[in-house]
Amino acid sequence: MSSLVNFGRGMRLAVILVAALTLAACAQKDKPLAGNVTPGSAQDFVVNVGDRVFFPVDQTTLTPQARDTLNKQVQWLRLYPNYTVTIEGHADERGTREYNLALSARRAQNTRDYVVSQGINASRIRTVSYGKERPVAVCDAESCFSQNRRAVTVLNNAPGS
Amino acid sequence: MRAFLTAAASLAVAAIVTIGAAVPARALIEVDITQANIQPMPIAITDFGASGGDPEVGRQISDVISADLQRSGLFKPIDRAAFIEAGANFDAVPNFGSWRVLNAQALITGRVTKQPDGRLKAEFRLWDVFAGQQITGQQYFSNPENWRRIAHIIADAIYERLTGEKGYFDTRIVFVDETGPKDARVRRLAIMDQDGANVRYLTNSPQEIIRNPRFSPSRQEITYVSQPIGETPRVYLLNIETGQREVVGDFPGMTFAPRFSPDGQRVVLSLEQGGNANIYVMDLGSRRTTRLTNTPSIDTSPSFSPDGRQIVFESDRGGSQQVYVMNADGTNQQRISFGQGAYGTPVWSPRGDLVAFTKRSGGQFSIGVMRPDGSGERILTEGYHNEGPTWAPNGRVLMFFREVRGAGGGPQLWTVDLTGYNEQQVPTPAFGSDPAWSPLLN
Numbered sequence: 001m002s003s004l005v006n007f008g009r010g011m012r013l014a015v016i017l018v019a020a021l022t023l024a025a026c027a028q029k030d031k032p033l034a035g036n037v038t039p040g041s042a043q044d045f046v047v048n049v050g051d052r053v054f055f056p057v058d059q060t061t062l063t064p065q066a067r068d069t070l071n072k073q074v075q076w077l078r079l080y081p082n083y084t085v086t087i088e089g090h091a092d093e094r095g096t097r098e099y100n101l102a103l104s105a106r107r108a109q110n111t112r113d114y115v116v117s118q119g120i121n122a123s124r125i126r127t128v129s130y131g132k133e134r135p136v137a138v139c140d141a142e143s144c145f146s147q148n149r150r151a152v153t154v155l156n157n158a159p160g161s
Numbered sequence: 162m163r164a165f166l167t168a169a170a171s172l173a174v175a176a177i178v179t180i181g182a183a184v185p186a187r188a189l190i191e192v193d194i195t196q197a198n199i200q201p202m203p204i205a206i207t208d209f210g211a212s213g214g215d216p217e218v219g220r221q222i223s224d225v226i227s228a229d230l231q232r233s234g235l236f237k238p239i240d241r242a243a244f245i246e247a248g249a250n251f252d253a254v255p256n257f258g259s260w261r262v263l264n265a266q267a268l269i270t271g272r273v274t275k276q277p278d279g280r281l282k283a284e285f286r287l288w289d290v291f292a293g294q295q296i297t298g299q300q301y302f303s304n305p306e307n308w309r310r311i312a313h314i315i316a317d318a319i320y321e322r323l324t325g326e327k328g329y330f331d332t333r334i335v336f337v338d339e340t341g342p343k344d345a346r347v348r349r350l351a352i353m354d355q356d357g358a359n360v361r362y363l364t365n366s367p368q369e370i371i372r373n374p375r376f377s378p379s380r381q382e383i384t385y386v387s388q389p390i391g392e393t394p395r396v397y398l399l400n401i402e403t404g405q406r407e408v409v410g411d412f413p414g415m416t417f418a419p420r421f422s423p424d425g426q427r428v429v430l431s432l433e434q435g436g437n438a439n440i441y442v443m444d445l446g447s448r449r450t451t452r453l454t455n456t457p458s459i460d461t462s463p464s465f466s467p468d469g470r471q472i473v474f475e476s477d478r479g480g481s482q483q484v485y486v487m488n489a490d491g492t493n494q495q496r497i498s499f500g501q502g503a504y505g506t507p508v509w510s511p512r513g514d515l516v517a518f519t520k521r522s523g524g525q526f527s528i529g530v531m532r533p534d535g536s537g538e539r540i541l542t543e544g545y546h547n548e549g550p551t552w553a554p555n556g557r558v559l560m561f562f563r564e565v566r567g568a569g570g571g572p573q574l575w576t577v578d579l580t581g582y583n584e585q586q587v588p589t590p591a592f593g594s595d596p597a598w599s600p601l602l603n
Binding site: 060086093094095096097098099101102103105106108109110128129130131133134135136137138139140 | 343392417418433435461477
């Protein structure tokens with residue numbers, strides 16, 4: 001759960017919600033975790049599915065863990081076919097600017113290709129690359145770099161988002 | 162924006178007149194710039210405001226000349242407080258004895274006066290103290306607001322006369338000004354003099370990410386990458402006199418890492434498609450684009466050789482980021498970097514003899530140079546994160562950015578010369594990255 005605290009802009013609501021749910025989970029362990037989240041909402045996608053996958057240093061291929069997350073995203077996107085998404089590619093700060101921009105493009109592309117291979121219509125997905133210019137974690141240690149090497153699936157037309 | 166750009170760009174320094182030598186001129190002194198560790202030449206620069214004329218502007222011009230020469234690492238200006246003759250007559254031959262006792266090898270005297278038409282007149286003489294001779298003397302006229310440029314032009318004249326190489330002080334830097342926290346940075350396109358003075362902002366949107374600005378070698382034009390947040394990064398051309406900007410080419414994907422050809426007629430850049438990046442060149446006259454590389458890899462950071470015949474670039478086609486050279490038509494692509502680590506951001510020296518690069522090795526980021534055939538690699542500066550070298554027009558000094566580590570950290574601009582011993586921070590108002598050096602303006 002701790003990695004979920006580092007959302008980009010526009011996700012503040014979800015962060016607050018996660019904190020609240022964590023407290024609730026401690027107090028009442030047998031209650032369903034997502035009890036307060038509206039199914040099919042952006043919060044539902046972020047909290048119960050997971051909106052991002054992570055990459056090892058200098059890598060752009062999807063890890064088994066990343067594929068698990070994307071499989072859940074695919075299931076969810078099948079349930080809610082009205083959503084289109086933007087997959088954002090990012091890199092950590094430990095690379096040169098131009099190379100990292102291209103590396104982040106490849107991360108976004110590989111993520112998109114996998115989601116399409118699992119049956120999501122390509123017309124629902126666009127990609128955008130940010131290189132190392134949009135980190136979510138700012139310390140100068142691997143614990144932050146690993147959160148920044150990411151591809152984030154952003155819902156474009158979520159109501160109220 | 163338009164008004165200041167026009168003012169900054171228009172060259173109002175005119176009428177360079179050589180002042181006749183009081184004593185027959187013969188350059189006897191010279192800085193030996195062939196050694197690895199250069200002994201800076203002791204040089205005395207008098208207060209140009211002290212021998213009649215405009216005391217305030219005169220002193221400021223002396224200070225800028227002195228700072229330029231000092232930062233080059235080739236000269237050691239002597240503290241003016243130690244001068245025996247501070248306000249000598251500019252029109253008379255100096256008393257060399259009082260400069261010899263200070264061990265000054267070269268002496269600069271000068272005078273700045275306001276003309277009846279409102280212009281400034283700046284005169285200087287360069288003297289060989291031990292030979293007792295004038296080496297050169299010149300005078301310049303300019304609008305008063307261009308006084309810093311006059312100082313840089315005089316510093317260039319002194320540098321050239323004493324080193325035998327062209328100077329680089331009358332130049333500008335285009336860079337990315339960075340403000341705000343690391344996870345919400347605002348990146349603006351900015352331009353300034355090479356010593357950090359006269360900063361101007363050319364873009365001003367928190368919703369636009371700016372990367373990789375570069376000067377045209379022949380026009381008042383910059384190419385750079387703009388990315389409105391949420392959109393695809395694209396290469397643009399910006400005319401810095403008119404403020405007019407246009408996208409470069411009609412490419413079906415992200416374009417980045419642009420650079421002009423040495424004749425200014427073409428822009429070479431990377432196009433990303435399907436996760437791969439390849440290098441293209443576009444002729445700015447005909448708008449025709451030509452594909453130069455065709456690999457399922459990341460080919461980027463192209464930079465022309467000064468004769469325009471070759472292009473150095475980086476590619477990860479061999480499994481890691483390395484430097485390659487190809488002909489300007491894309492033929493004969495050869496890897497040239499074979500050291501331990503990854504190599505990126507290659508940039509060809511304006512002299513043609515070296516390629517500068519960023520090297521990643523052992524968790525460190527260094528700036529280094531190698532010959533265009535890959536031999537003779539030398540690391541000039543090494544640390545946590547140094548990146549993105551750009552050459553001074555004389556090929557002796559590199560500017561780059563260095564990251565201050567940590568959550569509150571950010572990039573700052575630095576220079577290092579080819580000896581690797583002379584590192585200087587370049588002042589910027591906030592954090593600064595992606596510097597690119599202009600050609601000589603004069």
